[in-house]
Amino acid sequence: MGVESLKLKIENITLLSGRGIFLCSLCLLLFPLFAKAQSSKVSAELDTTAIKIGEQIQYKITVETDSLNLVYFPEDQTFSPVEMVEALKIDTTKNKDRITLQRIYALTQFDSGAYTIPPQRIAINEEPFFTDSFRIRVGDVAVDTTKQKLYDIKPLIEVERSNAKMWLIAILILLGLLIIGGLVYWFFLRKKPLTEEEKVALLPPYDRALLQLKELENSRYLIQDEYKKYYSELTAIVRSYLEEDAHVSALESTTDQLIEKLELLKDAGELKIGEDTIGQFKKVLQTADLVKFAKSKPPTSVAEEDRLLVENIVVKTKEALPEPTEEELLQNEAYLEELIKKKQRKRIYIAAAVFGGLVLIGGGISLAYFGFKTVKDTVFGYPTKDLLEGEWIASSYGFPPIDLETPEVLLRNTEQLPEEAREALKEVQLFSYGSMLGLFSINASSATFKEQVEPNFEGALSTALAGFEANGIKNIIPKQEDFVSKSGVQGLKVYGSGQYQDPISKDRKKIEYTILLFGGKGFMQQVYMTWEEGDEYAEKIVERILASVDVKTQA
Incomplete structure (x- = not known):
C-alpha cells in the first residue's frame, strides 16, 4: 500500500465514531513505519x-x-x-x-x-x-570404493629428532660468551693507549726527572703564590731521581740525613760529585724546608734559580754515576719484564673476578626467581624437562583413531594378545612410550570387538589396575570423573596414585596415573599415563596431552 493511498483512507474514516478515532490514531502512529519502509x-x-x-x-x-x-x-x-x-x-x-x-x-x-x-x-x-x-x-563427496584401491595403514617410521632448538640454544650461549669475552678483553686484556702519566712513569729516571722539572718551570705555582706546592714538587723530583738512579734512600730522609748519605757515597768513590754541588743541593733543601714548614716566601728569582740548581744537580749526578754493568742491565730488563707480566696477571685476575661475580650474581638472581630445582635442571638437564621443552608431535594412533600430541612418537607394540582376549576382540592396536616405573610413560590402545556390543569400562579399568599391580605398584587409590575430548566426545577419566619399590635403589617411591576410556558400540579406546609424584615437568606434560586428546565417536 502506498503512502498517498494510506492518507486518503485515513481521511475517509469518520471522525464522529470512537472506533474511527482509534483507527485514525493507529494509522497515524503506523505512518512513520510505512514511510521508513518506503525510504529504505x-x-x-x-x-x-x-x-x-x-x-x-x-x-x-x-x-x-x-x-x-x-x-x-x-x-x-x-x-x-x-x-x-x-x-x-x-x-x-x-x-x-x-x-x-x-x-x-x-x-x-x-x-x-x-x-x-x-x-x-x-x-x-x-x-x-x-x-x-x-x-x-x-x-558428503561420494567416493566409489569399488574403483578406489584400499591399502593397509603404513607402519610408523623412525624420524630424526629436530636439532633446531638445540642449535638456537647453542648460538645464544655462544653469543653470550662472545659478548662477555669482548667486554673482558676491552676493559681488562687489551693493550690500552698509555696516559701521559703512564708514559712519563715508563721513562728512565734521568729523562723523567728532567721532563718533570721542565713541566714545573711551565707551571703557575709561582704566579699564584703557591710556593709550598712548588718546593714540595721540586724536592720530590730530585729525591725520587736519587732513589731510583743513585740508589739512595732519599724519600724518607731529612735534609741532613740525605746530605750525609751523599757525602758518604762521595768519600767511598761510588758517587763522583763535587763538594760545591752537594753544598748547592743542601742550600735548596734548606730553602724548601723553610717554605714548607716555616711558611717562608723567597723571591721569585730565588725559586727559579733553585729549580735550575736542582736540574744541574740531576745532570751532574747522572754524569757522576758509573756506567751500569751488563748484569745490571739484564737485571733491569728482567725486572721490567716481570713488571709487565705482573700487570697482565693482575688484569687477568680482575677479569676472572668480574666474570665470577657476574656468574654468582646471575646465579643468585636465577635461584631467587626460578628456584634451586629449576636452575639445577636447566644447567644439568632433567629427562622430563627435556621432554616438555622438546619438539612435540601430533599424530593419530590405531583405528578408530586416537589423536594425541606427545613429546615423543608412540611406538607400536607387537606383543600377542592372550587367547581369551582374541576370542572377543576383532583387532587391537597398542602404542606406547616409556616404562611404567620410569619417570614418565604413556600408552594408547584402540580395539574393535567381533560383536557390536557396548564397551565394558569397568572391566577395562580392572584390567589396567591389575596391570599396575603386576608391575609392583601397591596401595593404588583410584578416583574417577567425566572427561570431554577436544571435539566434545564424552569419556571417563580415572586417576590416582600408588607406591612401588625402585628396583635399583630399593627406595619406596610414589607414582601418579591417569586413565582415559572412550568407546561406543563395537569398539573401545584407552589412554593411560604414569609419572613420578611431585615431578612438575611431568605434570605439565600430562596437562598438555590431556588438552590434545581427541577420538572418533564411531568405528
Missing part, C-alpha cells in the same frame, strides 16, 4: 541452498535507500555456523536521489549436515534492518 529496503538471496563439502555459496545482500543515508554491511564471521571466505566490494547503482547497494559474500562449510544461516544485521543511519535466515544443506 533490505533483501538477501542465495545462489544455491545445497552444496558439497568445501564448495561456496554466494550470499547477496541488496539495500535500496536514500543517497544521503549511511549504510553498514556485516563484517567478520557473522554467518556462523558457516564460514565466510571472502567479502566482495560493494556494488553501487545510483538513480536520482536513490541508490542501490549490493554486496556478495562467499560462504562455505567443511562438515556435512544441515545448517541455518542466521539473519544478518544491516545498519542504515544507525537504524537496524535484518535479512531473512536461510536453511542450507552440505553433502
Whole structure:
C-alpha cells in the first residue's frame, strides 16, 4: 500500500465514531513505519541452498535507500555456523536521489549436515534492518570404493629428532660468551693507549726527572703564590731521581740525613760529585724546608734559580754515576719484564673476578626467581624437562583413531594378545612410550570387538589396575570423573596414585596415573599415563596431552 493511498483512507474514516478515532490514531502512529519502509529496503538471496563439502555459496545482500543515508554491511564471521571466505566490494547503482547497494559474500562449510544461516544485521543511519535466515544443506563427496584401491595403514617410521632448538640454544650461549669475552678483553686484556702519566712513569729516571722539572718551570705555582706546592714538587723530583738512579734512600730522609748519605757515597768513590754541588743541593733543601714548614716566601728569582740548581744537580749526578754493568742491565730488563707480566696477571685476575661475580650474581638472581630445582635442571638437564621443552608431535594412533600430541612418537607394540582376549576382540592396536616405573610413560590402545556390543569400562579399568599391580605398584587409590575430548566426545577419566619399590635403589617411591576410556558400540579406546609424584615437568606434560586428546565417536 502506498503512502498517498494510506492518507486518503485515513481521511475517509469518520471522525464522529470512537472506533474511527482509534483507527485514525493507529494509522497515524503506523505512518512513520510505512514511510521508513518506503525510504529504505533490505533483501538477501542465495545462489544455491545445497552444496558439497568445501564448495561456496554466494550470499547477496541488496539495500535500496536514500543517497544521503549511511549504510553498514556485516563484517567478520557473522554467518556462523558457516564460514565466510571472502567479502566482495560493494556494488553501487545510483538513480536520482536513490541508490542501490549490493554486496556478495562467499560462504562455505567443511562438515556435512544441515545448517541455518542466521539473519544478518544491516545498519542504515544507525537504524537496524535484518535479512531473512536461510536453511542450507552440505553433502558428503561420494567416493566409489569399488574403483578406489584400499591399502593397509603404513607402519610408523623412525624420524630424526629436530636439532633446531638445540642449535638456537647453542648460538645464544655462544653469543653470550662472545659478548662477555669482548667486554673482558676491552676493559681488562687489551693493550690500552698509555696516559701521559703512564708514559712519563715508563721513562728512565734521568729523562723523567728532567721532563718533570721542565713541566714545573711551565707551571703557575709561582704566579699564584703557591710556593709550598712548588718546593714540595721540586724536592720530590730530585729525591725520587736519587732513589731510583743513585740508589739512595732519599724519600724518607731529612735534609741532613740525605746530605750525609751523599757525602758518604762521595768519600767511598761510588758517587763522583763535587763538594760545591752537594753544598748547592743542601742550600735548596734548606730553602724548601723553610717554605714548607716555616711558611717562608723567597723571591721569585730565588725559586727559579733553585729549580735550575736542582736540574744541574740531576745532570751532574747522572754524569757522576758509573756506567751500569751488563748484569745490571739484564737485571733491569728482567725486572721490567716481570713488571709487565705482573700487570697482565693482575688484569687477568680482575677479569676472572668480574666474570665470577657476574656468574654468582646471575646465579643468585636465577635461584631467587626460578628456584634451586629449576636452575639445577636447566644447567644439568632433567629427562622430563627435556621432554616438555622438546619438539612435540601430533599424530593419530590405531583405528578408530586416537589423536594425541606427545613429546615423543608412540611406538607400536607387537606383543600377542592372550587367547581369551582374541576370542572377543576383532583387532587391537597398542602404542606406547616409556616404562611404567620410569619417570614418565604413556600408552594408547584402540580395539574393535567381533560383536557390536557396548564397551565394558569397568572391566577395562580392572584390567589396567591389575596391570599396575603386576608391575609392583601397591596401595593404588583410584578416583574417577567425566572427561570431554577436544571435539566434545564424552569419556571417563580415572586417576590416582600408588607406591612401588625402585628396583635399583630399593627406595619406596610414589607414582601418579591417569586413565582415559572412550568407546561406543563395537569398539573401545584407552589412554593411560604414569609419572613420578611431585615431578612438575611431568605434570605439565600430562596437562598438555590431556588438552590434545581427541577420538572418533564411531568405528
